[in-house]
Amino acid sequence: MHFKTAWAIFITSVSAFLVFGSPGPEASSAVSCPDIAVVQERLSNAFQGRNVTAKAIEPSPVSGLCQVHVRVNEKSQILYTDPSGRYLILGQILDAQEKKNLTRARLEEFNRLTAQDKEALDDLVAFTLGPATAPHTVYFVTDPQCPYCKRAETTLEAMASEGVLQVRYVLYPLPMHPGARESCIALVCDKKGHDDFKKNYKSDNQCPEGTNKIDATMKFMQAHGINGTPTYIFSDGTFRSGVMDRSALENKLKAQ
Structure with missing residues (x-):
C-alpha cells in the first residue's frame, strides 16, 4: 500500500483489526516495546513531510503488539507496532466478544481533559438545556x-x-460554514438560548464579549484536537465526536 493511501486510512480510522475474544491482562504483559526514539525515526521515515510526533508507547491489549500514542498536527491518534518497531500498523482493534473498540477507549484516555481544562470549558458555555x-x-x-x-x-x-x-x-463554528461564526457571536451577544438557536437566530450584533468567547472556544477545541461537530464532552473529561444514539450515550454516562 502506498504510504499516502495508508496515511489517509490512518487519519480517517476506517481500517480495523478484529480481535475475537477478550484479550485478558496477560496478553500485553509479556511484550517488550521498542524505544520511543526508534518509533519516532520510523514515523519520520514513513511519513516524510508530515508533522507526526510519537508521545508514548506501551503494550497493547493484544499479545505481540505495542500501541503508540502519536500527535498528528495537534490531533491524537493511536497506531500499533511490533516489538522491533519495524512495522507500523494503522487501524483499530475491536474486541468482538466484548463488542468494544479498544483503540477508541485508549484514545479517550489519552485525550482526557484535566480539571483545569474543564474549568476553562465552563467559561465557554453559551446556554444550557435541561435542569x-x-x-x-x-x-x-x-x-x-x-x-x-x-x-x-x-x-x-x-x-x-x-x-x-x-x-x-x-x-464552535466551522470555517466551512459561511455565516456560522457571525450567528454564534450574535447568540452570545444577545444572550439567546436553545429556542433561538434552533430557529437559526441571526443579528448584526458582533459585540466584543461574543467575539472573544467564540475565539476562545475555537482556540480551546483546536488545542485539544477537536476539529469537528458534534462532539460530546463528558464530566470525566473524555470526549467523543460523531452522532451518538441514545443507547450509546446512556452507556457512556453510566460508565462515568
Missing part, C-alpha cells in the same frame, strides 16, 4: 449549520426534557 439537578451533564460542541448536530440534538432534547440530562451548549 441543573439532572443526574448527568454533557457539554455539546455544535455548529448552527451542522446537519449531524441536528440529528444528535433530537436525543439530547428528549433526555433533557425527561430531566435526566443537562446539556451545556458550546458553540
Whole structure:
C-alpha cells in the first residue's frame, strides 16, 4: 500500500483489526516495546513531510503488539507496532466478544481533559438545556449549520426534557460554514438560548464579549484536537465526536 493511501486510512480510522475474544491482562504483559526514539525515526521515515510526533508507547491489549500514542498536527491518534518497531500498523482493534473498540477507549484516555481544562470549558458555555439537578451533564460542541448536530440534538432534547440530562451548549463554528461564526457571536451577544438557536437566530450584533468567547472556544477545541461537530464532552473529561444514539450515550454516562 502506498504510504499516502495508508496515511489517509490512518487519519480517517476506517481500517480495523478484529480481535475475537477478550484479550485478558496477560496478553500485553509479556511484550517488550521498542524505544520511543526508534518509533519516532520510523514515523519520520514513513511519513516524510508530515508533522507526526510519537508521545508514548506501551503494550497493547493484544499479545505481540505495542500501541503508540502519536500527535498528528495537534490531533491524537493511536497506531500499533511490533516489538522491533519495524512495522507500523494503522487501524483499530475491536474486541468482538466484548463488542468494544479498544483503540477508541485508549484514545479517550489519552485525550482526557484535566480539571483545569474543564474549568476553562465552563467559561465557554453559551446556554444550557435541561435542569441543573439532572443526574448527568454533557457539554455539546455544535455548529448552527451542522446537519449531524441536528440529528444528535433530537436525543439530547428528549433526555433533557425527561430531566435526566443537562446539556451545556458550546458553540464552535466551522470555517466551512459561511455565516456560522457571525450567528454564534450574535447568540452570545444577545444572550439567546436553545429556542433561538434552533430557529437559526441571526443579528448584526458582533459585540466584543461574543467575539472573544467564540475565539476562545475555537482556540480551546483546536488545542485539544477537536476539529469537528458534534462532539460530546463528558464530566470525566473524555470526549467523543460523531452522532451518538441514545443507547450509546446512556452507556457512556453510566460508565462515568
